[in-house]
Amino acid sequence: MESQNLTSVPELLLLGLSEEPELQPVLFGLFLCMYLISVAGNLLIILAVSSDKHLHTPMYFFLSNLSLVDIGFISTTVPKMLVNIQTQNKSITYVGCLTQVSFFNLLGCWDSMLLTAMAYDRFVAICSPLHYTVIMNSHRCGFLILVSFFISLLDSQLECLLVSQVTFCRTVEIPHFFCDPPQLVKFACSDTTLNTILLNCVVAIVGGVPVSGILFSYTRIISAILRVSSSSGKYKAFSTCGSHLSIVCLFYGTDIGVYLTSAVSSARKVAVASVLYTLVTPMLNPFIYSLRNRDIKIALQRLLSRTI
Template sequence: MEPQNLTAVSEFFLMGLSQDPELQPLLFGLFLSMYLITVAGNLLIILAVTFDFHLHIPMYFFLSNLSLTDIGFISTTVPKMLVNVQTQSKSITYVGCLAQVSFFNLFGCLDSLLLSVMAYDRFVAICHPLQYTVIMNPHLCSLVVLVSFFISLLYSQLQLSLVSQITFCANVEIPSFFCESRQLLNLACSDTSTNAILLRCICAIFGGVPLLGILFSYVQIVSSVLRVSSSGGKYKAFSTCGSHLSVVCLFYGTGLGVYLTSSVSSSARKGAVDSVMYTVLTPMLNPFIYSLRNRDIKRTLGRLLSRIA
């Protein structure tokens, strides 16, 4: 069959996680529960930071933005999956697929950049405590978040421009529950070797630089903490980084794990199941990690929930 331009393709087909009709109600209930838990948990973090004056410091300002980003990240993929399962339909429009690609990369890159900024915040707090309030002033914090958003927007548009140039055959079946740039390149009818190289370079730059920033910050933090003489001081310093370090390991560990697994394994279905780790589980677990390991957040959430009750 002759390839046709992407603009002529009216819809794609998201094959989901399973074709078994008996599993569809289970998948719907499971993903609806995870989505509601994610949105509720991250909203509670945002409300706690907003209404508690004691949490109006840079660390929690960045945390509230991370929670907002996680809500956008999971809302890009899961609601469409729930609609398809409920209506027993696999289709997604051309515009809808490109929108998923754009927003998925926007929120994914923003997540990575915010984690890098939070690592820098911990670096300043531990290595330069006397200058912390001067360096991490409200103007700088707001500017950093704004710049991170525009960098993420640039990244998503670069990915979108690569995908929009691809030609497809009719009846494109995507072996996942959402549209992703890498999968669309694999399903193209035309030669996408140049696009694939550009995609890897873009991902390496926009994903590698924040990761290097995180590694640099923690190398400096560890070096500074090891010079502290008292064990109590070391524990207090490391405890302020525990939640953030856990989220970083979860985010990058699941993302890199899925990427490496998909490169080695030829099973598209296994790759779709693995992608649930970083698209659904990571945003859902982040609020629990921060609330369970942070006394300030737990205390504020307790007061907030008691007021609601």
């Protein structure tokens, strides 16, 4: 087959989760509902935090930013998939594919960085409670958000650059519902050994540093909690971390699951497994915080009562 650089390929084909015609209406309805629930849930969290002065604390500041990033993260993939299903057109332009790669990695990495910042916030609150307001001031919180953004931006641009350098055949059919960099590299016609190694190195560094930070924070947190003498004090300390720890386990658990699946399963099964971290995780995050957090429940009740 004739091969050429990706820049000369007019469009790519995203085959989606299934090519069965009878499943398309089901997939469209299912993903539309999940998308709307996710956006509405995360918007409620943002509105609740911004409208209630009792929630103007570092923990909820990071939570509202996490909800905002989740809305962007899910919006990079699902709307395009819904349009493709509705129009029966599986194509995506070269520019559109690279744009999706860029924003997908930017927001996905930013999600991970925000979870690390939230772990640091809980570490300071439990291990240094007397100095919490001094350490976690507004300038420090804003600095953590900016650093998280620039690290994520660097990661997204590096991965986008690596993807743009590979060579593809004229017809590029990707058995996925979005432009996932590993899948794009896998279906290239040229030698992608160097690209694959560099992609894995970037993912390992950008993914390993936040995980290490979260593990370090919770190691110190658990050590501090175990030194508390009263059982009520231990329960109160654990309860402040429960929601965040649940989201961390959900986020990284689904990511690791998809990574392990990609090593032993077909590309189509990897696409199905990717739904977990691209759609299910952003949808469940606001429910986890609202169901496990009394302050969020009260703020949501006040918000809804004022609206009604």
